[in-house]
Amino acid sequence: MDVTIYEVAQRAGVSIATVSRTLRGTGPVASKTREKVLKAVEELNFTPSRLGVSLAEGRHAANGIVFPNLSGPYYTEVLLGYEEVASELGRSVLILSTTGRTRVRDLVKDLAGRVDGLLIFGHTAPDDVIAELIQVGMPLVFVSREPLAGADTLRAENTASARLLAEHLALHGYERFAFLGAPLVTGDDVDERWQGVRSVLGAAIEAVPTGHYTVDDGHQAALRLLRSGDRPRAIICSDDEVALGALLAAEELGLAVPDDVAVTGWDDIMAARHARPALTTIRQPMRELGARAARALDELITAARSTPNHLTLTTELVIRASCGHHPQEEPR
Amino acid sequence: MDVTIYEVAQRAGVSIATVSRTLRGTGPVASKTREKVLKAVEELNFTPSRLGVSLAEGRHAANGIVFPNLSGPYYTEVLLGYEEVASELGRSVLILSTTGRTRVRDLVKDLAGRVDGLLIFGHTAPDDVIAELIQVGMPLVFVSREPLAGADTLRAENTASARLLAEHLALHGYERFAFLGAPLVTGDDVDERWQGVRSVLGAAIEAVPTGHYTVDDGHQAALRLLRSGDRPRAIICSDDEVALGALLAAEELGLAVPDDVAVTGWDDIMAARHARPALTTIRQPMRELGARAARALDELITAARSTPNHLTLTTELVIRASCGHHPQEEPR
DNA sequence: CAACCTCGTGTAAGCGCTTACAGAAAAGGA
DNA sequence: TCCTTTTCTGTAAGCGCTTACACGAGGTTG
Numbered sequence: 001m002d003v004t005i006y007e008v009a010q011r012a013g014v015s016i017a018t019v020s021r022t023l024r025g026t027g028p029v030a031s032k033t034r035e036k037v038l039k040a041v042e043e044l045n046f047t048p049s050r051l052g053v054s055l056a057e058g059r060h061a062a063n064g065i066v067f068p069n070l071s072g073p074y075y076t077e078v079l080l081g082y083e084e085v086a087s088e089l090g091r092s093v094l095i096l097s098t099t100g101r102t103r104v105r106d107l108v109k110d111l112a113g114r115v116d117g118l119l120i121f122g123h124t125a126p127d128d129v130i131a132e133l134i135q136v137g138m139p140l141v142f143v144s145r146e147p148l149a150g151a152d153t154l155r156a157e158n159t160a161s162a163r164l165l166a167e168h169l170a171l172h173g174y175e176r177f178a179f180l181g182a183p184l185v186t187g188d189d190v191d192e193r194w195q196g197v198r199s200v201l202g203a204a205i206e207a208v209p210t211g212h213y214t215v216d217d218g219h220q221a222a223l224r225l226l227r228s229g230d231r232p233r234a235i236i237c238s239d240d241e242v243a244l245g246a247l248l249a250a251e252e253l254g255l256a257v258p259d260d261v262a263v264t265g266w267d268d269i270m271a272a273r274h275a276r277p278a279l280t281t282i283r284q285p286m287r288e289l290g291a292r293a294a295r296a297l298d299e300l301i302t303a304a305r306s307t308p309n310h311l312t313l314t315t316e317l318v319i320r321a322s323c324g325h326h327p328q329e330e331p332r
Numbered sequence: 333m334d335v336t337i338y339e340v341a342q343r344a345g346v347s348i349a350t351v352s353r354t355l356r357g358t359g360p361v362a363s364k365t366r367e368k369v370l371k372a373v374e375e376l377n378f379t380p381s382r383l384g385v386s387l388a389e390g391r392h393a394a395n396g397i398v399f400p401n402l403s404g405p406y407y408t409e410v411l412l413g414y415e416e417v418a419s420e421l422g423r424s425v426l427i428l429s430t431t432g433r434t435r436v437r438d439l440v441k442d443l444a445g446r447v448d449g450l451l452i453f454g455h456t457a458p459d460d461v462i463a464e465l466i467q468v469g470m471p472l473v474f475v476s477r478e479p480l481a482g483a484d485t486l487r488a489e490n491t492a493s494a495r496l497l498a499e500h501l502a503l504h505g506y507e508r509f510a511f512l513g514a515p516l517v518t519g520d521d522v523d524e525r526w527q528g529v530r531s532v533l534g535a536a537i538e539a540v541p542t543g544h545y546t547v548d549d550g551h552q553a554a555l556r557l558l559r560s561g562d563r564p565r566a567i568i569c570s571d572d573e574v575a576l577g578a579l580l581a582a583e584e585l586g587l588a589v590p591d592d593v594a595v596t597g598w599d600d601i602m603a604a605r606h607a608r609p610a611l612t613t614i615r616q617p618m619r620e621l622g623a624r625a626a627r628a629l630d631e632l633i634t635a636a637r638s639t640p641n642h643l644t645l646t647t648e649l650v651i652r653a654s655c656g657h658h659p660q661e662e663p664r
Numbered sequence: 665c666a667a668c669c670t671c672g673t674g675t676a677a678g679c680g681c682t683t684a685c686a687g688a689a690a691a692g693g694a
Numbered sequence: 695t696c697c698t699t700t701t702c703t704g705t706a707a708g709c710g711c712t713t714a715c716a717c718g719a720g721g722t723t724g
Contacts, residue, residue, distance in 0.1 A: 002468065004679095004680055004681085005680065005681065006680080014703075014704085015703065015704045015705075016680090016681080016682090016704095017682080017683075017703070017704060017705080017706095018702085018703060018704075020681070020682060020683080021682095021683090021702095021703090024682085026682085026683080027683085027702085027703095028700095028701060028702060028703090029702075029703085030701080030702060030703085033702080033703080045464075047441065047445055048680080048681070049445070049679090049680050049681070050392075050442075050445045050446050051383060051386050051387045051392070051679080051680070051681085052387065052679075052680030052681035052682085052709095053680080053681055053682080054383050054681090054709095055383045055384065055387050055679090055680075055681070055682095055709050055710070055711090056680080056681040056682040056683085056708085056709055057681085057682070057709085058682095058709065060382075060383070062426070062446070069412065070402070070408045070409075070411065070412055071405075071408075071602075072602075073403070076402045076403075076408055077402075079402065079427075080401065080402055080429060083427060083428075083429050084429065084432075087428075087433075087439065092426050092428075092442070092443065092446055093426065093427050094394070094424050094425065094426050094427075095411075095415060095425050095426075095427055096415075096419070096424075097412060097415055097416065100416075101419075107419065109379065110382075110424070111424065113379055113381070113382045114382050114394070114424055132377075136334065215602065215606075241602075244602075244606050247606070248606070270403075270404075270547065270573075270576075270603055271602055271603035271606050271607075274547075274576050274579070274580075274603050274606065274607050275603075275606045275607070275608070276607070276608030336709090336710055336711085337710065337711065338710080346673075346674085347673070347674045347675075348674095348710090348711080348712095349673075349674060349675080349676095349712080349713075350672085350673060350674075352711070352712060352713080353672095353673090353712095353713090356712085358712085358713080359672085359673095359713085360670090360671055360672060360673090361672070361673085362671080362672060362673085365672075365673080380710080380711070381709085381710050381711070383709080383710070383711085384679095384709075384710030384711035384712085385710080385711060385712080386679095386711090387679050387680070387681090387709090387710075387711070387712095388678080388679055388710080388711040388712040388713085389679085389711085389712070390679065390712095
């Protein structure tokens with residue numbers, strides 16, 4: 001990464017413009033000249049400097065992504081879908097994890113200065129930074145967040161799936177419910193799930209907060225909940241990790257799942273399938289979220305589209321053992 | 333991201349050199365001048381272009397990382413440790429996932445052109461590309477791979493831990509073993525684990541390959557293995573995901589774990605703790621691997637060190653239920 | 665008060681590339 | 695043969711920044 005276009009030009013006996021044209025295929029080059037150039041490139045093992053190219057082109061050929069953390073497969077899967085498509089489109093991906101970070105503002109702004117577009121999860125970036133980015137016209141796609149003017153938003157369906165889940169549980173005959181992992185931010189995925197289940201179960205469901213959406217916090221909160229005098233018959237959790245924590249708590253207290261208490265999750269992470277009892281949960285198309293985000297960003301960057309899109313992907317209810325046997329269904 | 337240093341200079345009534353000096357704190361600037369400059373910067377909302385800075389400085393202020401995929405927490409955790417430290421050191425992180433990719437060579441070379449240093453997992457990059465990178469002096473750190481001349485290598489201990497695990501299982505009184513997830517590449521982590529267990533169990537253990545180190549492939553291979561006439565008494569798996577597959581297979585065949593067949597994993601991923609029975613496994617310091625890699629890379633990039641380092645971190649045997657009750661230990 | 669520092673600032677030369685523009689050479693047409 | 699096209703190639707002006715170097719203006723010092 002040391003040899004420059006000048007050395008190639010000199011060796012080939014041409015100007016740097018000709019070298020550039022040969023390599024990029026822009027403009028005409030006599031085949032004899034082309035050969036000379038390619039030979040010199042080969043001999044010197046020349047690779048154009050990304051920095052030089054980007055500066056001259058005025059674009060980074062890179063996308064950024066801002067997520068809280070990578071614990072659990074949700075962000076991971078979205079990230080992979082995103083990276084794969086970005087890569088196909090000739091862009092690199094720069095990552096930024098915000099959990100436990102101070103100076104998130106600066107980090108996001110720095111990242112924005114290195115890319116042509118940004119995927120941002122939920123509310124991981126400060127609102128004023130976002131406003132600023134929208135203002136300067138930085139292409140932005142948000143995932144897992146309520147629609148926002150001036151930028152694309154993309155999410156998996158929550159409310160209707162939550163209703164479906166709640167109705168399914170209600171048909172089991174359960175009467176008292178808890179929603180473990182109460183929403184922390186208005187308008188995010190968890191909030192929509194909560195709104196969905198509550199619209200079906202009404203006063204029969206109570207919101208129980210956890211500190212974070214993690215196994216440990218789910219575990220602690222579930223312990224408190226299940227020890228309390230009148231414990232719910234079913235616990236709908238904000239996501240699978242919290243649900244795994246609830247499973248642990250139940251086991252610890254000697255409660256049988258689903259016979260004493262039913263538990264459901266959300267996301268269908270790998271551990272959900274391997275937990276005992278296996279978790280009833282809602283699967284969302286994580287990979288596809290990432291892939292779509294990359295495509296949307298590409299449209300915005302290349303100015304193929306200028307008006308924001310807001311898209312919602314569908315989800316799937318995955319019924320396993322943890323919600324109990326459905327009275328109207330055949331056992332399997 | 334539109335305003336340049338020229339506009340700031342003009343507005344402040346100074347030269348661009350002074351603006352640069354003010355912002356970077358290099359060289360002396362009269363406090364009155366500084367104020368004028370900062371005021372102009374503020375008013376114009378100026379942020380220096382990364383491209384311009386990088387080109388002039390001759391460095392990217394970015395690190396790369398090459399991994400196969402992000403399924404399971406191993407790569408994920410290493411990645412997070414890496415990103416956190418890189419970020420502290422003022423570097424961004426560019427990612428490249430190789431699983432399922434064609435043109436990995438080109439992708440790696442492109443990535444290398446965008447960063448000051450690279451973390452590469454195992455054998456995810458073609459050998460000749462690696463040789464080339466070493467040759468041009470690109471700072472490189474390898475994780476989960478045998479030591480390589482000319483670059484840092486970093487890994488968690490395998491052989492001794494594998495011996496420990498094997499000895500532990502032998503003390504259970506088991507006599508016939510299988511190693512599920514036979515090594516595919518000489519010198520990688522899995523190979524070392526295999527060497528370790530075999531050095532203890534000798535002919536009593538048989539290597540059984542899986543296609544990939546995934547739950548599904550582990551599942552399929554375990555089904556074949558457990559259906560065969562003389563099935564092993566204990567299955568040592570290359571990693572937790574394969575072990576989860578084995579657990580599924582056993583359940584499917586009506587075999588009790590650990591009473592009919594014992595199973596162990598490696599990594600201690602989240603699902604290992606939540607599986608039933610919970611998996612006996614080996615925990616490795618994934619986060620720390622990433623953090624150390626970032627620091628090592630920093631040393632190499634800043635030329636604080638020039639001779640390669642080869643480091644091995646220690647691991648921990650985590651005994652849970654899936655290996656069976658140890659005859660000489662108290663039940664817990 | 666002359667000689668010498670220091671401090672503060674500007675000038676200009678890069679860093680490695682792309683590309684508009686212009687000129688030269690080759691090719692075609694009358 | 696001379697003029698018009700077409701094809702190819704070079705020149706040079708950026709892209710946005712850093713920094714070595716030079717220079718002028720006050721401050722010190724003996």
